[in-house]
Amino acid sequence: MGEYGRKYVKKENERKYREQEERRQQQQQEWEERFKQWYDYQSQNQQSYGGYNTGGQVFRDPTDSFIEKYKSSCSTLEIPVTTDKYEIKLAYRKMAKKYHPDINKDPNATEKFQKINEAYEFLNDGNVDRYEQISKNNYN
Known part of the structure; x- marks a missing residue:
């Protein structure tokens, strides 16, 4: 492979790496948003034994x-x-x-x-x- 081929492969690998990194960041943001939504929902629905919504049931060990x-x-x-x-x-x-x-x-x-x-x-x-x-x- 010549000089031009190596530069092309290097640029292609860098481009793929950037795309992967962007996808990872996007997934991380999505997960953080989902977790925040779940946490907010759980916080709003706390009931009974210092725990989360149990459908009106009291927690039993x-x-x-x-x-x-x-x-x-x-x-x-x-x-x-x-x-x-x-x-x-x-x-x-x-x-x-x-x-x-x-x-x-x-x-x-x-x-x-x-x-x-x-x-x-x-x-x-x-x-x-x-x-x-x-x-x-x-x-x-």
Whole structure:
């Protein structure tokens, strides 16, 4: 490539670089404008628990609802909340045998059996470990 070719390529590269830089600046301005609009909207719609618009709902810590569901699942299986994974499985099997619709002819047995299954599914290893961690951290 001759001298003229190198100068042409250099000018072409500079032109492309300028165009890219202009596009980046334009995108940056657009994002800043969008963020400003979003921030203004959120600021205008603040409600309730020091947070943003929750549709009139009061904020509730998800850990509270987890603990509530964990305790209700334990009470469904009639076990204490400090029970380990092995005892949960034993309690589930005992309750499942007791309320299985094929064995128990009570009309509410099917509903009770479904609740037992839901409780056992919720009390999986991950949720038991999570509850132990929350308890260890003295969450109230």
